[in-house]
Amino acid sequence: MNSDLTLRMLPFAVIIMVVLVDVVAGPSLGFLPLLTLGPTFASVYGSVRRTAFVGLLALAVCTPLAFYNGLLGRWQHNLIIATIIGVTGASMLASHLRSRHERELADVRMIAEAAQRVLLRPVPRRADDVTVALSYTSAMSEARIGGDLYEVVTTPYGVRLLIGDVQGKGLEAVETAAWVLGAFREAAYNEPDLPAISDRLETTLSRHLEEEAFVTAILGQVDGDGIQLLNHGHPPPILLAADGRVEEVEPQEEGLALGLGCLGPGGPKSQRVSFADGDRILFYTDGVIEARDPDGAFYPLKERVPLILACDPETALDELRTDLINHIGGPLLDDAAMLLLHRQKTESP
Structure with a gap:
């Protein structure tokens, strides 16, 4: 149960960590691309909807951090936004495929267990x-x-x-x-x-x-x-x-x-x-x-x-x-x- 909670909270913890590191390091070092880790980790355990939510959260956090780093409206900011959107989309696809595979495994197991109970x-x-x-x-x-x-x-x-x-x-x-x-x-x-x-x-x-x-x-x-x-x-x-x-x-x-x-x-x-x-x-x-x-x-x-x-x-x-x-x-x-x-x-x- 503790491991499940850890996996659920990991994407949010990563985004918070990126924010803290970026603020402490100052505008001279840019950590904004690391926000893509949020939706990436979300796809490992969460649903497609949860992965999308984490991706939107990363986009929302990216804007104030870009302003803090003096990148708002510049090509670097636009590239980071595009990267987060692309990674979020790929993560949503991965989450969908993982969920489908888990359902297939559950169906196979259910059939096998039903047959075994009959025997x-x-x-x-x-x-x-x-x-x-x-x-x-x-x-x-x-x-x-x-x-x-x-x-x-x-x-x-x-x-x-x-x-x-x-x-x-x-x-x-x-x-x-x-x-x-x-x-x-x-x-x-x-x-x-x-x-x-x-x-x-x-x-x-x-x-x-x-x-x-x-x-x-x-x-x-x-x-x-x-x-x-x-x-x-x-x-x-x-x-x-x-x-x-x-x-x-x-x-x-x-x-x-x-x-x-x-x-x-x-x-x-x-x-x-x-x-x-x-x-x-x-x-x-x-x-x-x-x-x-x-x-x-x-x-x-x-x-x-x-x-x-x-x-x-x-x-x-x-x-x-x-x-x-x-x-x-x-x-x-x-x-x-x-x-x-x-x-x-x-x-x-």
Whole structure:
């Protein structure tokens, strides 16, 4: 907000500075041409009308200063007037083109976000004995929305989940996310295990993705007293045990991202980890751990575990998201999705 105010006031501050410098320096030194900086700076941030107003202000200030410098009516004064008018006109054109470009970017972003909202339907807050919380933050720096995706469904085989990140940005990434989500929502109810779901996703992407395009993802299934995970090159989830133990669930062997299955001997193997009553597990996309502060330091997600354990899952993710934004000190450069599962403690009868 302070930066916006500074940019709005900058053209007027420049004109005031030129006036003060010209008066202090005296008639021997002419600073009148510097009045053209006013409309020039106005075009960087202001509207066409605001740029025109700053140009008129520069013309109005020019006349008394020309009189002070003994230039009123002389060819130097006329040349300065013509220069201010010319620069103001060019600045108004630049302001118009900038505003049109900003509107186009806003329209593209609106379309992408609308498509993404249709695809990324709200996850259930509760699935069997698991409480689910989600935080999704879109990148705000450009209109190039990302391809983060997620889903949680309750099936005859247990609670199944998907979280992933499509390579690339924009509408193409959203389209790829649609293929992955559609294939997962169908396969999650029909396939008996995670490797079979993975094969369905790989088959779908092999028909649609271009060469070297891919989707990092984690498939999960909550059943019994554990959770099965199948990691396709995605950042490992963080398991927060009820006894205070914190563990990054690294895959037992590296798995290729979805869409790159033709480059390896086979898909990754699923692994089962304990997920008992009272445990929590956090899934996230790389937009979280790759977020940097002004000094270039990455967001220390694992060190923020106390925020995740402090309260109910939904509030915990809200606080974690706020902490992430505060760490960056500005808008996110990439979409950031976080999915938190909490296994409810069994109450004694």
